[in-house]
Amino acid sequence: MTNIWVECLKNKFRFEFKGLISTEDLFDLTLADLDAIYKSLKKEESDLQGDFLLGNDENPKVREVEVKIEVVKAVFDMKKAEIARAERALANKAQKDKILAIIEDKENQELSEKSIDELREIYLNLE
Numbered sequence: 054m055t056n057i058w059v060e061c062l063k064n065k066f067r068f069e070f071k072g073l074i075s076t077e078d079l080f081d082l083t084l085a086d087l088d089a090i091y092k093s094l095k096k097e098e099s100d101l102q103g104d105f106l107l108g109n110d111e112n113p114k115v116r117e118v119e120v121k122i123e124v125v126k127a128v129f130d131m132k133k134a135e136i137a138r139a140e141r142a143l144a145n146k147a148q149k150d151k152i153l154a155i156i157e158d159k160e161n162q163e164l165s166e167k168s169i170d171e172l173r174e175i176y177l178n179l180e
Contacts, residue, residue, distance in 0.1 A: 057123045066121055069093065079128045084136075087129045094122045 058076075060066075067073040070082070070090050079087065098118045167175070 057120050057127070060120050061124050064117070064120075066117060066124075068121060068125070076124060079125065080132070082128075084129060084132060087125055087132070091122065091125045091129065094118055094125060098122060 061076050065075075067075060068079065068090055070078075070086065079090075082090075098115070101112065101115050101118060164172070164175075
């Protein structure tokens with residue numbers, strides 16, 4: 054089977070979304086936009102796969118729609134994974150910030166429990 058990306062680019066397939074867009078443009082769309090394109094392509098696929106005496110193998114439009122569906126699904130999955138990674142990174146950063154704040158609080162608490170003489174000695178050693 055041919056690589057769907059190569060096939061899509063080689064044949065210059067365009068996707069219907071507020072006019073015609075290229076394969077590269079799919080990466081600029083939201084998940085909802087990609088879902089709308091996917092639904093439209095699935096409907097087109099269903100319409101093309103009606104009951105025919107001649108097989109659909111002779112119809113190049115069927116293959117085009119199948120490739121487009123696979124490409125849209127692949128872009129959707131990539132974008133969804135990117136969003137999940139970004140959300141994980143944001144959650145990890147928030148957790149790290151929280152831990153650093155707690156460490157700072159504990160260090161301050163430990164420092165405040167020291168005697169005046171101990172604090173003066175620490176202060177003088179910092180210079």
